[in-house]
Amino acid sequence: MLKHLQDDIDNVLRLDPAARSRLEVLFCYPGIQAVLFHRAAHWLWTHGRMLLARFVSHLGRFFTGIEIHPAAKIGSRLFIDHGVGVVIGETTEIGDDVTLYQGVTLGGTTLNRGAKRHPTLESGVIIGAGAKILGNFTVGQGARVGANAVVLHAVPAGASVAGIPAKPIGAKLEARKDFLPYGTPCEDLPDPIARCVAGLMDEVAALKARVAELEPRKQPVDAEVLPFAEGGERPRNRRFEAGE
Secondary structure, eight states: HHHHHHHHHHHHHHHHHTTOOHHHHHHHHHHHHHHHHHHHHHHHHHHHHHHHHHHHHHHHHHHHHHHHHHHHOEEETEEOSSOOTTTTTTOEEEOOOOOOOOTTTEOOOOOTTSSOOOEEEOOOOOEEEEEEEESEEEEEEEEEETOOOOOOOOOTTTOOTTTTTEEOSSOSSSOOOOOGGOOGGGGGOOOOHHHHHHHHHHHHHHHHHHHHGGGOOOOOOEEEEETTSSSOOEEEEEHTTTTO
């Protein structure tokens, strides 16, 4: 457990520029404290002390605002940044070097007791603030989930998803090279104004092509000039009057 704690603290120092010392991380970062409570609760759960495990888990939720079921399986160097409102369900499985932000829910969508109901996050996944991962499926290695996304289906490794329901955005990543704050791939998101202008330009081009296509088919109007009742003149279409 001490080795896990040291790795967790070093990981926070690496990822969070606001962290200045190991003591600060240990005493002032609720994400680290929540993981500590969970490791103790998980040990009790796996050794049959389920009521005590739930009580330790409840204490962790009380002190940190982060709820992790003691049966959840968590790998090394889980970084829960800020953390308030994070919920991790009973059958959740989390790999190494995963990052969760505040308000994330790893929840289930069925009531089948004893079945796998919650998601599996492979190593290197980043889940943005407020995202909801709901159901028994896998979020692949190195995938990124944008803030406030609602994910209901599996996410391929290296993919970036966002929206409600979540859909792929941007190019697929070969590997996670740099830390991505809040899981939102801002560099991959197109400028909405530029996208709107581009759409309008495409529509104008299509209309111009259609006009150019119809222009040769236009027939000349065969008209004669007839007098108006008060001395004026108006054009008169002889084809129209002949019933053509």
